[in-house]
Structures are given as C-alpha cells and as structure tokens.
Amino acid sequence: MNPSLNQSVELADEPICEPRCTIPAEQTEQLQSQLLDPLKAQRMAEFFSLLGDANRLRILSLLAEKELCVGDLAAAVDMSESAVSHQLRTLKSIRLVSYRKQGRHVFYRLQDHHVFNLYQAVAEHLDET
C-alpha cells in the first residue's frame, strides 16, 4: 500500500511556510511525492462514495447475515424493487456483492470481507463521542 499514509501524526518541526506561506517549489515537490496519486485517489473516492448511502448500507447489513433475493430485500428495507435493484447494481460495480441466479430469483450475497473491516472502523470512530 501507499507508504505516504501512516498513523504517525508528527508535529511540523519546521513549518514550511515561514515567513510566507507560499513554499518554495522545491519543497512543494517534496511534499507532492507523499501525495496520493490522482488516479488511485479517484478510485478510492469512488469506492467510499458508493458506500456513502444509508440505503446501500442497510442492504449490506442484511446481506452480511445471509444471501437474499431482490424482492425480500425490498420488503425488508421498505424500498421499491426497482430502487433496490439499482443499488445492487451499484454494489456489484465495486464488487461488494455477487449473486447467483436460481430460476426467477437472483440471490445476492456479500462478496468481500473487507466491508466488515470498514464497517468496524467507522463504527468505532462514530462511537467515540
């Protein structure tokens, strides 16, 4: 993974921007070497963004328990089947869910265990006052 994001939060020993806050180009470049590259940033942003919907999270919370078909999901989360289908398509696009077809039904399930870690980290954060 990108080494530029680690947990150590050091104080700036020498504020770059003194006396003026426009730093020399040289130091800016040095900073930029630690910068998350735009393409990866974009992909991560898209991923977080797609998780950023209450209905999708509620759907995921059900799928975490057991696989379910669209109709049952719709009934449980109290949404239209169309709306659920759209959201599932979104979740498929980031490979968070997969599905199997069985007759007329399509059963969806969580595809990726990383969701759980994400969920946990965010829950912890939110529980801290």
Next chain:
Amino acid sequence: MNPSLNQSVELADEPICEPRCTIPAEQTEQLQSQLLDPLKAQRMAEFFSLLGDANRLRILSLLAEKELCVGDLAAAVDMSESAVSHQLRTLKSIRLVSYRKQGRHVFYRLQDHHVFNLYQAVAEHLDET
C-alpha cells in the same frame, strides 16, 4: 458494534421467497431485526460520503505524514486556498482532522487513527483485480 453485520456469508438454506417472493410479514420482521437502524445507517453513510472525494483523500494523504497549513496544502494539491479550506471544514465536521492556530497560520493534522484502517482496507480491496 452492530452484531447484524458479521463476516459469515451463509447460503440461504431456505429461500424465504418461495413460492412467491413476497415473504410473510412475520419473516420480514425477523429480517428487519438484523437491519442496520436508519439513524446509524445515516451517520455511517455521511461519514463514507465525506471520504468519497479524491481531493479530500489527497489532502488526508499529506496530513497523514505531517501537519500542514492551508496555504502549503493548497500548493501541494494544486487547489485554491478557498477550496482547501472548504474541504478541511468538511473533514473537521467528521472529526478526521483537528488544527492548532499559530499566528496567521492554521496547522491541520489527522485526528483519528481509524482513517488508516479504512484506507488500508479499501486499498486491499481495490488491489484485488
């Protein structure tokens, strides 16, 4: 944390929706007991959503390394100071960054180590083809 989201992804041993996909109200209620409650879902969604921006992630990747003032951040990520300031306000609102004022400068830093876990989990997920 909510016990309804765990890693076990079991196959539906008895598809609820047979023969019709509209399940009995009783079973729907049972499902709903595993459902992430709307308020928490909303809070989590808001959190993920606020992480869902490439510029914010790029800012975070720099702050993960060291604390920085708005002007230097703006120079490094090639955005206007105004834009950076707006994004920092957003990041403050979910307590991902905090700041200290020193004269004219405001130095921002990561406030929460959970970001790192999130980052790691997403990076892993994205790296899997």
Next chain:
DNA sequence: AGTATATCTGAATATATGTTCATCTGTTAC
C-alpha cells in the same frame, strides 16, 4: 402459446455536492 412473476434498465426529475468568486475576519509587520 399466453400469463404471471422477478428483476433489470433507461430516461426524467429532484436533490445533494463540489467549486468558484467575492467578501469578511483576524494576525502580523511597517
């Protein structure tokens, strides 16, 4: 074949979100 069911899809609307611009506040230096 024809009908009913389960799901998907595209287009349209409504809403949320990001960025920009102009302006405002607070700080430092002269």
Next chain:
DNA sequence: GTAACAGATGAACATATATTCAGATATACT
C-alpha cells in the same frame, strides 16, 4: 493607524447522484 497576508465564509453556479416511472427481459407455470 494601515497595508499585506492567511484563512474562513456565503452565495451562485455547475455537476453528480438518487429515486421514480415506464417499459423491457427472462423465467416459470398452465
């Protein structure tokens, strides 16, 4: 004091995103 600077803010615009509705597919049943 006033000028220059760092940062914050609000409003306006542009863009992205979610939801709805109408209709399309695909499967099962008779």
